[in-house]
Structures are given as C-alpha cells and as structure tokens.
Amino acid sequence: MGLRKHSNLVSYALGNVLKYRTRSLAIVTALILSTFLLGSAEFIREGVMTDLNASADEGPDLIVQKLWGGRQAPVPLEWKENLSAIHGVRLATPRVWGYIDVGGGGLLTVMGVNASEYGTIVGTTGTEIMEEGRFLNDTDRYRMVVGEGILDIMRASFAGVSVGIGSALSLIAQNGSLIEFEIIGVFSSNSRIYSNDLILTDLDSARQVLGLEGASCTDYALWAEYGEDLNSVAFRIDTQIADARVLTRDALSDAMLVTYGNRAGVVALLWVVLLMTVILLSFTVSTSGSDEARREVGLLKALGYDTVDVLEIRMFESLTLGMLGASLGVSSAIVFDFILGAPILSGYLLGWSFLLLNGGLPLAISAPTIFTLYVVAIVPLLVATVVPAWRNAITEPDVVLRGV
C-alpha cells in the first residue's frame, strides 16, 4: 500500500532537482567544497592519530628528563640506580638521541641505546627486526639498525645502488667529521613516523654523532611493571628525584598533537563557514526564502497533498543533493590526500612536525569517518530545507487562491 505514491513523490523530487538546475548546482558545489575540506583534513588527522598511537605502543611507558634551570639538560648516568630502585619500575635504560640533517631539508632521529637492555623490549612490542639482519649487541660500535622506511628513501634517492644489510651510511657528526656506519638490521614498525625516521645505534656512537659528554644521556626510557598505574609511578619519580621531569605516554602524544590541533581549528572554522553557506543557500533558494517554493507547497497542499507528502518531497530533494555533494566531496578528498599527497594542506596542518615525516604523510580512512562526513553534509541540509517546508506546509493553503 502506498508504494506507488512514494515512488511518484520520489520521482517528482528528482524532477525538482533537475528543474531548479542553478540552485541544485550551487548547493552541490558548496557541499563538495565543505566536504572536501573537512574530509582531507580528517584523513590526515586520523592518520596522525593512528601513527601516534602506534608509536606510543612501541615507545616506553615513561620518559624521564632532567630539568636544570628550567631547561632540559643531559641526564647523568648515576640516575639509573635511583630510577631502577623506584617501586613499580621494571626497566630504566638510558637513551642518547637527537636529530641529524641528512640534506635536502630532511631530518632523521639518531638514537643510541643500551643494546642488551633495549633488546629485551624490542620484539615484545610492535617493532620487529626483519629477517636476515639482527639487533645491536653490547660490543657493536658504529653499527646501526634502521627503519624500513629509511631504506626505501635511500633506495629512491640513490637509484641503482643496492642498499640493505651490510651497506655503509655516513653521518655528519656535531663536530663536522664524517662517521661511517654499517647497517646490520632493519626493523618494521606499525608507526610510519618510526619507520621513516629512526636510526638505532649504541650509546657511545650516538654521543659522538650528537656531541654529548661521556657520562650522560639525553633521557631515560622507563618501562613499568605490568599492571602498575603509570601516573603513580610518574608521581613517585617526581617526588624522589628533584630535577626530574617525567613524561607519560599520553603526555607525549598530546604534545605532538598540539601543533596539529591549533591548525586543525582553523580548518574546522573554514569548514563551518562553508557549511553555513550551504545552509543559507539552501534555506533561501529552496524552501522558505523563495516565494516560488512557498507557492509550490501551497499549490501541492491545495491539490490534496498531505503535509507529510510535501516533507517527503523536500526530504528526497535534500537527500539527493546531499548524497551527491558529499560523495563527490569525499572522493575528491581521497584523491587529494591519497593520490596527490595533500599539498599545502598537509604542510599547514602538521607544521614543523611534517618535516620529520620523511616517508610522507600518515593517512588513514575509516568507515566511521566516511559516515561522519556524510552525516555532517546531509543533516544540516535536511534541517535547512525540511523545517521551513514543514512550516509552509502547515499554514493554510488559501494563499494559492490569492494572486501573490
């Protein structure tokens, strides 16, 4: 029952979309723009979040730095004993790390670790040493384990040269000298940032490259006993070691997201402005603002259309325009991000941290995000058209007999 009527109403609605071509085109264009903008920013955001979560999973539970006069200072190696003694700490291991310039504006992270201590951790997490290579051991000097992504980048920049286990890679040290390293292992990681960015070596070699004094390190990486609450461990360290600054895993991700968050706010604002345009546009040209549309509603009512029939027509019009605009917007965002690499927008959103992403943008797309993009495109449009139509439809249709 009533199926024919619904199909009639739908086809009338589709006819309207074609009938008012200029109006339809304007709404769809505005929707494409707003969905495109939101979508391309959202895929980057989701990518960064996923990556940060992965790197947090692979990274230490806590990082302890030394603050001296309000600045971060080298941490003396004597801290190891104090840190290890604190209740709830499973492992405290020193790290020496910093950025090195590899030319062309690219930066890599060099990290010196205690091979035997770090080795117990690597492999139990998402980071895995790939076949044929190995992890560092305590006697290694000037040897390195690098992320897969770094090898890809090297292969790309030195075409024809085979790079892999056993290859040599020279780094420019802080004092200007060139130090040759041998690649002995390659790790894969769920985190693109890690994989494209990180070189692991021993503590002494790292000190030499980064120019750090003998008996100190950049920070301590801590892993807590299983089941320990990270915040209480952090609190104990804070109170027992005067100069310590403790960063928890969450605090680390937060800090990395701050830059992104600020920029994303501007994008969100721009998006809101665009969406408001869509709403105003659809409001004025389609339903309430235009006399033409109001008269159409009056006519339909006079001819015997029920209020719900009129709403159904308006709803299908908006759904058609909304689906069309959102689909084209999402598609162009996918092309822009995943195929073109989000030029301009990525640099703007990620700011300086983008420079660290040697292997390109972390991007992610998920069903909930796509769903959200559709919802935020279609719902406001529906409200902006159906509500005024409803108000017209419940007023008496005698306006139709008047020539206005």
Add this chain to the structure above:
Amino acid sequence: MTAIIRAESVWKIYGQGSPREVNAVKDVSIDIAQGEVTALGGPSGSGKTTILSLLGLLTKPTKGSVYLEERELSSLSEVYRTKVRRERIGFIFQAQYLIPQLTSVENVALPKLCTDMSRDDAENLAKERLTALGMENRLDFRVAELSGGEQQRVSIARSLMNSPDILIADEPSSSIDEALTKDLLATLRGMSEENGLTVIVASHDPTVLNWSDRIYHMQDGSLVE
C-alpha cells in the same frame, strides 16, 4: 434544491486583534445547490475569493460552520480536509499556479502523484483530459511556452484530474478573451449537465455571471440581494 455545500454564519477575519484587522467575510450564510452553476459577483475586495477558500476547505472560518453534505468540516482535522480536497474538489485558481518548468502533461498529472495511481497512468489520464480540451498538440510543451488561453485549459484539465464533484473557479475569465471565455463556460456547462458537477465561480465579468444558474452578490464582505 439539495445543498451540497453550505456555509452557516461564517466570518473570516484576517489579522485579528492587530491594527490591520480585516473582516473579509462577515456573517455569510450560503447554500450551494448540487449540480448547479453558482456565481459570486461583486466588486474587487468584496470577499469573493475568501468565500471560495472557505467553501473549498483551503482555510477555516474564524467563526461559523461549513457543511459538506450535512457534515460539519471546519472543525475536522487538516488531514481529513486535505483528503476531501484531494478526492472531491477541483480548483481553477485566479493566478492559475501552473509550474512553468513542467510540461502541460506533468502539470495536469500533479494532483494524482500523491495518490496510488502510477505516474504513467496519471500522465495517460492527463493526456486524455488535455485532449478533451483540444490540447493534443501541446501535451509536451512546457507551460511557460503556452499562450494565456492554452494555460487556462491546462489549468482546467488539472482541476478535473480527480474527477471532482465540486469545481471551484476564481475569476476564470480574467486572463482570456471573450471568445475563450465562452468556450470555457460551454465546457463547464457540459460537465455540469453530463456528470452532475457542481460549479462555484467567482467573477465580476457579466458574461460569466449571466450564464450561471444562480447569482449571489457580495459587497464589503456580506451577501446582498
């Protein structure tokens, strides 16, 4: 005579309580005889259109009652009143209200799209109605491309789509010339006689008034003798 529609002491006050209050219809009682052509005459602004709106269930009286076959309708739900319009009343509006972007057939089929008749059937019926009015060569013209008289006929065809037993026409001769008016009147008369259609027409055109079975004159919102 048997009254098909009857208004009893109806008032229509627009903008009640505001400084722009208008008593468009004041205490009017009127019987519309079944199967007759009833005309409402009177100067512009005398309340003819308002009476048609009340009798056609397009608006509710501020006071008083409207009966359709002895059933009081002004207090009934909008859904029910809409159903009565859909099934029993045809309208020819003064300003015609055709949708200019649609073709003649699409305009005429419009009243049937909100029923369970399929679109194809509705359009076939629309073609029949238009053909009966001599419009068979203008079926797929957009109405914006039609002459005034042709638009008038599209409007008549649309009003007949639901095979109404009551036809309400407001100033039907206002946009057409004398000859076309006579054509139109002949058509309406034919339908009244063949199908027992009740016609209510408002006009200040003497041609229209003289042709009707019964004339009521309006003045300042009231019926005058």
